[in-house]
């Protein structure tokens with residue numbers, strides 16, 4: 001009796017908390033997004049993840065709500081997040097179905113870093129992943145070939161992840177350390193692909209933008225000096241790409257910063273700009289992205305032409321859409337977006353935030369070890 005009462009009170013508190021968060025996030029239907037709206041949606045997500053994400057995750061974890069679809073149902077605005085979730089259902093809610101679909105197939109796991117394995121934070125140098133997350137990724141990698149594909153430099157993401165049994169690609173896939181030779185896999189015999197990868201050999205680098213490296217270095221130096229006067233602006237060396245962060249820049253200086261970056265790039269026509277989460281990303285204009293990196297890994301793993309492979313890709317950023325598209329066009333695999341707001345995406349499934357990614361990965365590892 002007391003237990004029931006306690007449970008009801010806790011549930012009410014959480015419901016109240018969640019509705020406050022939903023208000024703060026300002027859910028909007030994705031189908032009616034104009035360019036302007038898309039930008040403000042991104043802004044809302046930033047605010048939500050910065051202020052409310054951790055608190056909400058704490059509450060969900062405290063209740064051990066693995067399937068939170070009920071708690072997330074927005075009754076006052078059924079056309080927004082709830083309808084988006086109908087089109088991009090929770091990968092946790094669908095977990096059993098997804099695993100049924102994976103029987104007899106070889107799962108290969110691809111993970112983005114920022115916003116997926118680690119929460120978005122103000123200081124890019126402090127975007128640490130939790131020990132829990134590291135352990136979950138490690139367990140997954142023992143069961144399935146696993147690669148991290150990040151916009152960061154490969155070295156930096158490796159320093160954050162600190163695992164030796166995963167493959168790494170940095171610079172949005174332009175710096176890959178791939179398996180030295182196709183990995184021979186055991187016949188899955190109708191079971192999940194569970195070839196353990198306990199250690200990683202040195203691998204072979206693949207760097208399709210290598211010839212642009214001297215220009216990247218030049219641009220980096222120029223940008224560092226040109227943006228020095230803008231308080232909060234930060235230039236990050238991502239190997240073959242550069243990030244100019246404006247998360248801590250006063251809003252009235254956004255335009256000035258953007259103009260400076262654009263003026264530098266006028267002298268480097270072979271480079272292009274993309275906007276990420278409060279970051280301008282500069283990269284060589286070559287036809288190579290996270291989707292190509294995914295295909296490259298499959299190729300070097302010796303799995304590319306296999307009809308029964310099942311790539312699972314989890315990511316939260318616009319650059320991850322290229323990988324989602326590849327999975328969609330292969331017609332095999334699970335593209336999963338990490339988002340707490342409706343977004344236009346090629347992903348088929350969703351997870352709200354890194355805390356849900358953690359639960360998903362933990363379940364994935366358990367499923368395999370229980371086979």
Ligand SMILES: O=P(O)(O)OC[C@H]1O[C@H](O[C@H]2O[C@H](CO)[C@@H](O)[C@H](O)[C@H]2O)[C@H](O)[C@@H](O)[C@@H]1O
Pocket residue numbers: 112113114115119120121122123124127149150151152236238243245247276277278279281317319
């Ligand atoms: O492909 P990713 O691994 O997701 O990398 C994309 C960018 O992630 C990082 O920036 C983002 O996360 C930071 C830390 O949470 C945050 O401060 C920043 O505002 C976000 O944009 C990274 O620092 C960038 O270089 C990557 O391009």
